[in-house]
Amino acid sequence: MPTFVVLEHFIELGIAQPIIDALSAQGYTTPTPIQAQAIPAALAHNDILGTAQTGTGKTAAFSIPIIQNLMSSTRDRRTIKALILTPTRELALQIDESIAAYSSNVKISHAVIFGGVSQNPQVDAIKRGVEIMTATPGRLLDLMQQGFIDLRNVEFFVLDEADRMLDMGFIHDVKKVIAKLPTKRQTLFFSATMPAEVVKLSQNILVNPVRVSVAPVSTTAEKVTQQLFYVDQKNKRFLLRHLLDSSAVEIPSVLVFTRTKHGADRVARHLQKNGIKADAIHGDKSQNQRQNALNSFKSGQSRVLVATDIAARGIDIDNLSHVINFDIPNVAETYVHRIGRTGRAGAAGIAISLCDFEEQAYLRDIEKLIGKKIEYKNPSTHLKKAEAPPEGAKKDFRHQKKKQAPKRR
Ligand code: AMP
16 A cells, blocks of 8 residues: 655645645645645545544545646546535535635536535536536435436545445435446545444445545544633624633633634724724735734734634644634534644643524534533623623523524534
8 A cells, every 4th residue: 555755735745836826825824634645645546545524624635636637637528527425515515615716726617416405506507517516415316317417427536424424324325326436436535433334335435545544623622621601692792802801811812713704804893993902814814914913913912813714724823822712613623623723732721612592503513522511601700790791691501492503514
């Protein structure tokens, strides 16, 4: 079995410049471990057996080699060359969005198909010609049976989240799809865990695979002290300000995570208006603006850096005492990545999450992933008596009857 040295820069992985430029535009500076392991192996046309969860950067690990291989081939642009099967609609959408981003400097057609919505726009896209197709198994089979999809020209097949396919009862559909693929192809197989049935499937469909694996993300959360406040969404910024002002909680430097770019700007503006030095970084900021914000944060000139997940991924900050989740991430693994930004190199770190009633479903997923309940803090007792908590800060509502919980993935 070939072995590959783990490299630190995208260029050393053999990635073509147009793709590297697209990755830089996303704020990616260094490959994640799964990318460093899988990309050179996949570019060398090996099958891959990868043990990795969502949140490890595995989407880029399988998408980049596909995009690059398609770039270099003279091809009929209207046939499906790559099929990516993933269990849920949300993952399918995320993967297709990532492919759009990584291939932004390359002429490649891609589309996503999943159930629960009208098939017409999907069929139209297929008719226009799709080279990289991301799909959930049910709708894919359906469209195959209706004669809209021809998999005879597939050169790359990705099976994503194989264990979840099994859990969700999709494994038979997956097998039916695989039966229609050409036997001569490259297969990239990813699963967070490897139960016996997944191992058996991998053995049946992979040829002499290179094995790549990264540790489960849940294990990195252990050294960080985690706390939780319940607060209405609209009052979060007041509680945040309160935490930063309070003499009861010392927060020398904090990375605040928001879900959206606008959210990051709003939070930074609110803090600035109230005399707290804060900057925001996200994908809409120029490279210069990002660098300035980062320098000012690293040098201690600003105490707060507000960031989206993507912007924060590419940056390296030492000595970060706190992470605050202004929004609870809808993918549990993202939470673990966020809080892993503090408590590095043996230092103690504190992660504080601000949770709105509507975000409880996400919180439950996170607690399931990390295998424990996050310690709940009552703002009235945690902050000093004289510093009354802002209106809207809530008592623990974990046991309250839930309204319509937001959907995840
Ligand atoms: P995934 O595991 O593919 O869902 O990726 C998790 C998150 O990491 C996504 O938000 C990606 O945009 C981001 N990401 C993937 N690779 C990198 C990288 N090399 N540097 C920074 N962020 C990355």
